[in-house]
Amino acid sequence: MNMKKNMKVVISLSAFCLLVIGLTWVSKSSKVHSESQPQAETRTKSGVQRINDKAKAVKGADRAAIRGLTDEIMSQYGWDAAPSAITDSLKNRLVTAEENFHNGNHKGISELEVTRAVNGFVAKFNTPDYSRTSPSEVREVRGRLLTLLPDFVGRGRVENGKGQAKRQGAPLAEMSPVEAAYMTMAVAYQKMYNPDFQLTQAERRASWIDKHRTSPRSLNKPDSELTTSQKERQQEMDGVLRRVATTTSIQDLFGLPDKVLDVLGIERQKKEDK
């Protein structure tokens, strides 16, 4: 029965792709040519500015403003290409959790939970050891993104546009559900594409000690070339991503985002909430 079902899926997938190939073939000439695309929607603000603006608009448990922020962060990590049947349910789950967070009915999410969510991919897809992360690495990414997204990162619970008072020595506030989802995507992105973050725990410690040992006096550091090992890891990760994309079942892929939110401690919505 299951076999039959799988066959149906494979046949329909192949048919769909062949249809796409056919259409593509017909619509293109085989000659050498150039391509010019009409300018996409004019965007005067950068992606970072748009996130900051939408985060600023969230002054409490305001569902519409939270939805705007959620749409923006998911859009920047490629979710616009996903079927709305999937993204809508995810966004609703996040928006409800964020509303509850600002109302004081949802706990903040820790860096440990984001770490577990990212390392869940490592376990699931058997990716290399250097794709694991740790709470301090998640904190490091938050610290760096604070410089870009000061209205969003570490803002914590907001009431009437005001966050909690800051005390000296206080770490960044625990994450709201939307910030946690953003950080999970941001850290996973570093692990997939950023050679500086493709390091095992031992290498991260060694790098940290090295960077903090000396007393450099200038903020300007020349760009450095990638080492051979960094290039090899980037190639390996490219291969891993291709393997994951081509061997993971559809059912698995579409069930994944909800499971990630489970690990982050974001409740699933009851049917009547949807």
Next chain:
Amino acid sequence: MKGITKLVLVAALGFFASGCWIIDLIFGPHGFTVKTTFSTPSSPTQRGVINPDPNVQVIGNFQGFNGLGDPCGNIQSFNVTTGSDGKNHNSDWAAPAVWNFTRNGGHAGCGLKFFFGRAVSCGQTATLDCASALAFAAAPDSIDVNAPPATATFTGEGLDTTYGMPTIEFYDEYGTFFNQTTASVVSADGTWLQAAVPSLAGLYSGIYTVVIVNATADGSRNAVGTSSIWVYGNDLPPPPPDPDPDPGPCVGGVCQVY
């Protein structure tokens, strides 16, 4: 009928999920993807974080096939804008080949950037990164913890004194809040401010993030920009982070396996 609808849905979902990998599987990868990103400014103690840079204009000019395989595309020049995730793919862009790229716009300060002689293989992604600068420049940008200056100046734009003087918040490289101070002078055109440097006693050497916040009518937070300052002179570092193994997806014996 219901079965057909189901199959079409599954096929559509499969197409999205796989990027129609069956095409690649049957015919091999075609064309390539351009991806625009920006990274946080480099610093002596921190790693740069890469972020998608959406809606950036990219102009590509083919320089020649590089002989590293059979051609898998025909288009030899393009002028496109990357999507909301900073990507644009075309399965007819010529590869394997050498291309020159120009990116225009995106993250503040990125402007026009050129990438010459990029080798791109079939199905590969050409990443066009922009190392960004922060919105405000600090002067001085490095401070001896044992002899700090009385004041520091931050230059940028958008400072507003309508509802009071802007606040300057200081954080360490992990985002731990350290102190804050209020601007003493702000220029009439809102492009610079001067503030007293708070006590730095006990600070370790490292990069500190400065967040500048405009005062608002309702007291809500309105960050106008950020800057960085290198503090030196107290090199005894705290111990390196995370001596324990990286945590997996299991909590208290219960595993949330994806």
